[in-house]
Amino acid sequence: MKQIINDLYPYLKRYRKDYLIGIFSLVISAYFTTLAPAIIGQTIDALKNGDLNNQNVWLYVSKIVGAIAISSIAMILVRRTMLAASWEIQFDIRRDVFKHFSKLDADYFDRNRVGDMLTRLTADLNAVRMLFGPAIFQGISISLMMIFSFYRMFKINAALSLITLISVPLVTFVLFMLMRIVHKRYLKSQEQFSNISAMSQENFSGIRVVKGFGIEDREIHKFSVLNDEFIKRNLFLTRAEGPIHSLMDLIFGVILSLLVLLGGRYVLKGGNLSIGEFSAFILLYQRLQWPMIGLGWIANLFQRGSTSWNRLKEILETEPAISNDENTNYDLASIKGDIEFKNVSLEFNGQKVLDDLSFTLPEGQSLGITGKTGSGKTMIISLLSRIIEPSSGEILINGIDIKEYPLELLRRKIGLVPQEPYLFSDTIADNIAYGIPDGDNQAKVEEVAKIVQLSDDIKDFPEGYKTSLGERGVTLSGGQRQRTAMARAIIRDPEILILDDALSAVDTQTESLILSNLAEVAKNRTSIIIAHRLSAFKNTDKVLVLDFGKIVEQGSHEELLEKDGWYADIDRRQQLEKDLENA
Ligand SMILES: Nc1ncnc2c1ncn2[C@@H]1O[C@H](COP(=O)(O)OP(=O)(O)OP(=O)(O)O)[C@@H](O)[C@H]1O
Ligand SMILES: [Mg+2]
Incomplete structure (x- = not known):
């Protein structure tokens, strides 16, 4: 992890300003997104207490709309800065990898399949971009959402907040484990995809041989076999992905019923929780569901991104066997023919x-x-x-x-x-x-x-x-x-x-x-x-x-x-x- 950050920091550094503006906008957005439920809660309480009238209802409404609007504008800014920078970084890395490719010995290209090299320049690079863009962006965004949400939740009711808080690691862990299985199957599917690309590429390049030998049928058959395997692996992948959603819904449902059960009693007892506060709490909890899922997802983006980065690094660290070295005399500026x-x-x-x-x-x-x-x-x-x-x-x-x-x-x-x-x-x-x-x-x-x-x-x-x-x-x-x-x-x-x-x-x-x-x-x-x-x-x-x-x-x-x-x-x-x- 530390290694990855060290490796990638030079790329990040160039866009420091974008990331700083992005983070600042995320703070604003998280503050106002979590403010909206609190205002809704106040509105409900005002309604219940009979404080709501034709004049101040507009005040409540405009506060809610205002909070949502500010948070949305901040989000646009995040996309313009942080996410845009992640594309720039992908561009920078691609340029470096390509530049390095062209320095490698001819021998390297004889030993490696074109299809594989193309995969590195496309799929692997994209995974690294996901790490720089969505992963960093969502990681910060989710952390902020959690901080602000829990802050507001604890202000409403400590016991209910604790229940919610305890569920976070549970959800994240379950999700992370499931995503790992998904990731393994995803790799297998990608590998097969790579095989298919390599075969197509070789067939297109060697089309004269294929046609000249009249072996189209054999090649088509070989292709079908590869393709069938690809479908199999994808179905296998889908089988792992499918239940994740339902499982998450189940966990969230259980937690929600606990909250309603406990919170409902507080409200009925007429103690320290008003109906408005309770509503605000539930709204905040619902907004937390995505961040909780997001954590597991981000952990995965990091995992995928680092695997891909290591593969790209392998290329970047392959030294050309023949290059200028300590023997090189840079004073030599011309060559005659002896x-x-x-x-x-x-x-x-x-x-x-x-x-x-x-x-x-x-x-x-x-x-x-x-x-x-x-x-x-x-x-x-x-x-x-x-x-x-x-x-x-x-x-x-x-x-x-x-x-x-x-x-x-x-x-x-x-x-x-x-x-x-x-x-x-x-x-x-x-x-x-x-x-x-x-x-x-x-x-x-x-x-x-x-x-x-x-x-x-x-x-x-x-x-x-x-x-x-x-x-x-x-x-x-x-x-x-x-x-x-x-x-x-x-x-x-x-x-x-x-x-x-x-x-x-x-x-x-x-x-x-x-x-x-x-x-x-x-x-x-x-x-x-x-x-x-x-x-x-x-x-x-x-x-x-x-x-x-x-x-x-x-x-x-x-x-x-x-x-x-x-x-x-x-x-x-x-x-x-x-x-x-x-x-
Ligand atoms: N990378 C390599 N690894 C192993 N053997 C090699 C490699 N490159 C060339 N050879 C071998 O070196 C020998 C000489 O090859 P070279 O290409 O110089 O032949 P050539 O005289 O140019 O032949 P032609 O007239 O067919 O072009 C061949 O036997 C070839 O198989
Ligand atoms: Mg020759």
């Missing part, structure tokens, strides 16, 4: 993926990398942009270990066209200009689109460069997507340009057009081209051939052909395929 891998190895669970790899790539030159699928080509790139760290060895740029470069600088200077490009649901122009500052980028966008042979395609789009791409750019063909990603990398004018199999989906003719344009772009920068099609390496200065994480051949395209090894063999086969295609 790249050196020194005895670099990479292991996953004891499995060597890269094995004692050494090579250099002088500034301004181009390097080709080829090799069987799974031979470790993409890993070399991931190491260079520090998406992963080597198990041993060093990677240097201009003789400086890449660990010393500020991470943002390193990644900003590397223009990477990934193997599986991701496009945002945005216009094609915005997708291309994604990595550069906002502004009028149209001319630049068109220029790079030309380089990657995309401008003709774009001309045919319904709204040209303003054409929107669906989620993940579904309206584009594989080759168009690759070229869009390539334009996105080139427009940033990176020092080091990397194409990871970025031409695999374009035909050979387009490929050679793009490559000759790229030769122009790559003239003064260091570039790395990964490809399976050896025609991509005609103009590269050097090519590495990778097999099981080792360099098995290296040299220029011509040298490798002369060597008559794996490279030459693949080249012959690709030539043959090409001839067959053209035949």
